[in-house]
Amino acid sequence: MMRPSLTELTAFMAVATHRSFRRAADELGTAPSTLSHTVRALEERLGVRLLNRTTRSVSPTEAGLSLLDRLHKVMNSLDEALDATAAFRGNVAGRVRINAPRVTIAYLVREILPLMTERYPDVEVDLVADGRLIDIVSAGFDAGVRLMEAIPKDMVAVPFGKPVHFLCVASPAYLERAGEPLTPHDLTQHRCIGHRLPSGKLYKWEFERAGQELTVETGGTVVLDDEDLMIEAAASGLGIAYVVSWIAEPAIAAGQLTPVLTSWMHAPERMALYYPGHRSVPPPLRAFIDVVKSQPSA
Incomplete structure (x- = not known):
């Protein structure tokens, strides 16, 4: 059996990954029909079907998935070998x-x-x-x-x-006025600074304690889509914010914000x-x- 060409293997990987001849063709800068012929030739060379094709979908067979997984590793090693020559060409x-x-x-x-x-x-x-x-x-x-x-x-x-940590933070003045929440359920009695996602939906705050996961839909009078502004709003006493730790750390160090619900925060990611x-x-x-x-x- 002749060894498949790099062109054939690249074509198969693109189609199997995108599960679409059209999207794979857009990526590789060729025609879908050309990719179809290339993958068909690869299947004939190997003597095994790699893709299941219908008029509406494309999906790898079991043999295709196995080959795709191995090719990812091989191609990564090849890229590293080729990139290692960079030191010799300037x-x-x-x-x-x-x-x-x-x-x-x-x-x-x-x-x-x-x-x-x-x-x-x-x-x-x-x-x-x-x-x-x-x-x-x-x-x-x-x-x-x-x-x-x-x-x-x-x-x-x-x-x-x-690892990325998330924190719930509020200003000392807000906590003195409204009290400190002891559990995520207490947030329903507090002003929370909402985080609007790019999709337009509000982010649901995620908590975890002793293997128990909890998601809370918070409400408040302020909704923002920028974490720096959330920090500023929380430091101004407008409510509790749920933010990435490294954004809040300078304000915490300056005494402008205080972490709350620390034992309920989700594991680092x-x-x-x-x-x-x-x-x-x-x-x-x-x-x-x-x-x-x-x-x-x-």
């Missing part, structure tokens, strides 16, 4: 486009970009703030940043940085850079990944 240059929530971009600007500038001065980092979980491939991004649990399963995830594993990783993105991996995780 400085890495080019642009890398990253999609991430605004609060995460603040972290990248503070912790990642200084190292990128130092190590790879010829790489342009284009950061786009977007709270929606979008299709980064079709939107033209090289990678995205999200919490691990929100990353699509068909993406390669690179955890980095310290990891943040991760993610990117498609079925395509070649360009050198600027590989450079960004290397810097991300160098971040302490404790």
Whole structure:
């Protein structure tokens, strides 16, 4: 049996990942009919069906899923081998486009970009703030940043940085006036600063204690879509806010905010850079990944 070509394997990975010849064709810059012929030729060469096709859907067979999983690992190793030659052809240059929530971009600007500038001065980092979980491939991004649990399963995830904690915070003046909530259920008797998601829905506050998970729909007179403004509103005594810890820490240190319900807060989550594993990783993105991996995780 002749070994399949890299073109055939790349075509199969794109179709199997997107479960669509059209979307795979858009990504690879070819026609859906060309991809169909390429994948059919691969199946004939291997002597096994890799995709189930109907007029409305495409899905990998058991053999296809097995091959896809193995190819992801092989392609990642191949990308690393090719990227290792960068040191022999001069400085890495080019642009890398990253999609991430605004609060995460603040972290990248503070912790990642200084190292990128130092190590790879010829790489342009284009950061786009977007709270929606979008299709980064079709939107033209090289990678995205999200919490691990929100990353699509068909993406390669690179955890980095310290675990993300969430906090409930309020000003000392508010707590003196309204009292401190002892359980999440007490929040119904308090003013809470709502967090509107990019979808337009209000974020439901998540809590956990002794294995018991609890979600609370909070109400209040203030609803915001920016965590810095939530901190400002809470510090002004407008109510209790549910925010990422690193955003609240300066105001806590200054005595402007006090954490509440600390024993009920959800377990820390990891943040991760993610990117498609079925395509070649360009050198600027590989450079960004290397810097991300160098971040302490404790």
